[in-house]
Amino acid sequence: MSFRTFFDPKSVAVVGASREKGKVGYEITVNLKNGGYPGKIFLVNPKATEIEGIKCYPDLGSIGEVPDLVIIVVPAPYVSKVMRDCVAVGTKAVVIITAGFKEVGQEGAELEKEVARIARGAGIRVVGPNCLGIIVPGRKLNASFGGALPKAGEIGYISQSGALLAAILDLAKAKEIGFSALFSIGNKADVDELDVIRALGEDEHTTVVAGYLESIQDGDAFVREAEQISREKPILLMKSGGTTAGSKAASSHTGSLAGGDTVYESAFERAGVIRCDSIKTQFDFAQAFAYQPLPAGASVAVLTNAGGPGIMAADAIEREGLTFAQLTEETIKSLGASLPAAANIHNPIDVLGDALADRYEFALRTILDDPNVETVLVLLTPQAMTQATETAQAIVKVAKEKKGKPILACFLGAGQVMGGLQVLRDGQIPAYDSPESAVRTIKAMVDYVRWRNRPRRVVKLFSVNRHRVERIIDRHLRRGMREIGEMEAKEVLEAYGFVTPEGSIATTAEQAANIADQLGYPVVLKIWSPDIVHKSDVGGVKVGLNNRQEVRDAFDLMMYRVPQKVPNDTEILGVLVQEMVKKGREVILGMNRDPRFGPLMMFGMGGIFVEVLKDVTFHLAPITPDESRQMLMSTKTYSMLKGVRGQEGVDIDAIAEALQRLSQLVTEFPQIVEMDINPLVVGPPGTTPIAVDARMSVERIKGR
Ligand code: ADP
Numbered sequence: 057m058s059f060r061t062f063f064d065p066k067s068v069a070v071v072g073a074s075r076e077k078g079k080v081g082y083e084i085t086v087n088l089k090n091g092g093y094p095g096k097i098f099l100v101n102p103k104a105t106e107i108e109g110i111k112c113y114p115d116l117g118s119i120g121e122v123p124d125l126v127i128i129v130v131p132a133p134y135v136s137k138v139m140r141d142c143v144a145v146g147t148k149a150v151v152i153i154t155a156g157f158k159e160v161g162q163e164g165a166e167l168e169k170e171v172a173r174i175a176r177g178a179g180i181r182v183v184g185p186n187c188l189g190i191i192v193p194g195r196k197l198n199a200s201f202g203g204a205l206p207k208a209g210e211i212g213y214i215s216q217s218g219a220l221l222a223a224i225l226d227l228a229k230a231k232e233i234g235f236s237a238l239f240s241i242g243n244k245a246d247v248d249e250l251d252v253i254r255a256l257g258e259d260e261h262t263t264v265v266a267g268y269l270e271s272i273q274d275g276d277a278f279v280r281e282a283e284q285i286s287r288e289k290p291i292l293l294m295k296s297g298g299t300t301a302g303s304k305a306a307s308s309h310t311g312s313l314a315g316g317d318t319v320y321e322s323a324f325e326r327a328g329v330i331r332c333d334s335i336k337t338q339f340d341f342a343q344a345f346a347y348q349p350l351p352a353g354a355s356v357a358v359l360t361n362a363g364g365p366g367i368m369a370a371d372a373i374e375r376e377g378l379t380f381a382q383l384t385e386e387t388i389k390s391l392g393a394s395l396p397a398a399a400n401i402h403n404p405i406d407v408l409g410d411a412l413a414d415r416y417e418f419a420l421r422t423i424l425d426d427p428n429v430e431t432v433l434v435l436l437t438p439q440a441m442t443q444a445t446e447t448a449q450a451i452v453k454v455a456k457e458k459k460g461k462p463i464l465a466c467f468l469g470a471g472q473v474m475g476g477l478q479v480l481r482d483g484q485i486p487a488y489d490s491p492e493s494a495v496r497t498i499k500a501m502v503d504y505v506r507w508r509n510r511p512r513r514v515v516k517l518f519s520v521n522r523h524r525v526e527r528i529i530d531r532h533l534r535r536g537m538r539e540i541g542e543m544e545a546k547e548v549l550e551a552y553g554f555v556t557p558e559g560s561i562a563t564t565a566e567q568a569a570n571i572a573d574q575l576g577y578p579v580v581l582k583i584w585s586p587d588i589v590h591k592s593d594v595g596g597v598k599v600g601l602n603n604r605q606e607v608r609d610a611f612d613l614m615m616y617r618v619p620q621k622v623p624n625d626t627e628i629l630g631v632l633v634q635e636m637v638k639k640g641r642e643v644i645l646g647m648n649r650d651p652r653f654g655p656l657m658m659f660g661m662g663g664i665f666v667e668v669l670k671d672v673t674f675h676l677a678p679i680t681p682d683e684s685r686q687m688l689m690s691t692k693t694y695s696m697l698k699g700v701r702g703q704e705g706v707d708i709d710a711i712a713e714a715l716q717r718l719s720q721l722v723t724e725f726p727q728i729v730e731m732d733i734n735p736l737v738v739g740p741p742g743t744t745p746i747a748v749d750a751r752m753s754v755e756r757i758k759g760r
């Protein structure tokens with residue numbers, strides 16, 4: 057079966073059609089008919105002979121033809137029976153509108169499984185159950201109860217919530233937004249978000265894929281495929297609800313800092329998916345992506361007839377990190393020669409309150425010709441002489457002549473600019489209700505272009521000792537130990553090319569002092585216990601010990617104090633005597649494995665205050681050299697690491713490499729579910745970072 061059948065069925069049957077107004081079976085029938093669907097419509101209802109002038113059949117088998125698409129509206133307990141009828145007649149595409157499945161509990165979940173089983177067995181694709189239906193405006197197919205058929209357009213929409221889709225349709229109608237197709241996917245018994253996103257990606261009428269999702273079934277596949285589609289078409293998603301699966305009691309810093317939403321953020325970023333925080337933002341973005349060319353870069357020129365909005369736009373441009381276009385001498389001269397003396401001929405270009413349409417037209421043309429301008433934002437406020445409609449016409453005209461650079465408009469006000477807004481809509485110039493919304497949209501476009509132009513992802517592989525790591529992990533798993541403490545976690549790190557401080561275990565004060573003598577002073581003492589995860593919290597770390605006596609005293613004190621601060625059954629094995637690492641910046645590198653998306657890397661400001669400062673960033677592993685640098689650069693810590701106010705910076709490349717090595721480790725060992733290196737102490741350029749503390753949790757992986 058081709059998924060295309062959903063986009064272009066030659067005939068549709070509605071099973072459960074009803075003549076009762078207000079019933080879903082009636083609404084769908086009427087919508088299908090009133091939408092002007094040109095193919096054959098078959099209605100199935102054993103108790104009726106005709107509904108709305110369309111013939112009714114007692115069941116699918118009596119039709120005598122195979123409907124391409126079957127819409128099921130009968131109550132949940134009867135759906136399986138209708139599915140079997142579909143198998144019997146040979147229909148391969150089904151939309152189940154009916155609710156009362158997984159969403160209502162155990163019994164419904166069983167029914168849903170049954171439906172999915174029948175579908176799979178017969179190679180039938182099923183959208184739903186518990187959904188609003190599907191709409192393909194270009195084919196005049198309205199197989200939904202979401203109201204009248206919307207305009208045909210280029211936005212393909214997918215929604216996991218039927219109610220939200222109904223709201224979107226209502227909004228789209230008011231704003232005359234067009235769609236290539238709309239899919240309400242409901243409970244996703246069979247067809248899931250990825251099926252639809254993939255189909256929209258391939259659909260020639262769709263230029264923008266947009267949607268609302270509550271969950272993503274297969275994270276890995278989603279990232280992989282969305283990344284492919286994003287190269288061709290922007291994907292704009294609203295995503296609500298954090299992951300619950302990822303929020304297993306986290307004992308690592310990385311685990312506790314990676315909120316439920318973080319992994320989605322990272323997955324979207326990786327896949328080039330543009331995240332939208334509201335319906336409004338989504339349509340703001342979608343219209344620009346659908347109707348305007350992509351900008352070549354980040355430089356924006358603002359054309360206005362009033363100073364205030366111009367400044368608002370300028371502020372927004374700065375805030376969003378876009379650049380304010382520097383007009384060329386030629387443009388400035390040309391503007392100066394024709395605009396009134398009082399006009400501002402520098403960006404933002406102010407054509408003044410008495411500007412008529414022709415002045416806008418001249419200025420817009422001139423600015424678009426400027427090689428330094430990559431996007432133009434046209435602002436208009438309705439003043440005494442303003443010609444909103446004519447100005448809109450002029451913008452549309454110029455846009456048609458000079459293709460290549462995006463033009464966005466913001467006509468402030470309502471009543472007086474109404475005619476202008478209509479002209480802009482018809483002319484496919486996206487219009488915004490504030491300069492800020494317009495600028496945010498430009499920013500989304502610029503980010504998307506950057507993402508598309510990013511260097512090809514090539515992950516660097518280091519030569520490492522996998523064997524050694526395998527042995528350590530296996531040993532722990534065989535003994536049923538999930539936690540790998542500092543000593544052995546560091547061995548794992550060494551196998552992957554990290555440097556860790558010298559040290560050994562001592563069980564008596566005398567032994568500790570002897571080890572310290574061998575290491576050379578100063579040394580550090582750390583409590584050694586498989587049960588203690590955060591050692592400083594219980595007084596289990598003492599740095600800067602300068603001689604035998606201090607080491608002995610520190611040992612005794614630790615052995616006396618730590619047991620008072622930990623639960624009774626805590627096993628304390630001794631202390632770790634460790635060489636004291638030269639002072640440097642403390643950063644944290646970490647990983648938390650998400651059950652759907654895999655290993656999520658973290659980088660940030662390290663040390664014992666990491667949870668307080670929360671200056672951390674995340675990225676899905678494996679990471680490339682470029683991405684590891686991006687991770688560093690997106691923290692506030694970065695400016696400190698580079699060096700500020702005469703303070704020497706640290707070896708940035710060395711941290712980036714450490715991140716990549718960790719990324720390789722957690723990618724090669726799916727048994728590692730959590731890991732922290734905190735701190736990694738980094739010194740000036742040319743020095744080697746040292747992993748001063750590390751810990752990890754492991755889990756048995758099926759098949760290993
Ligand atoms: P925990 O995180 O379990 O409390 P750490 O081993 O990270 O224990 O030690 C806490 C802090 O002590 C580190 O952030 C670091 O500042 C300091 N520290 C620990 N070990 C060393 C060392 N070998 N050299 C220098 N400083 C150290």
Ligand code: MG
Nearest residue numbers: 663734735749
């Ligand atoms: Mg630590």
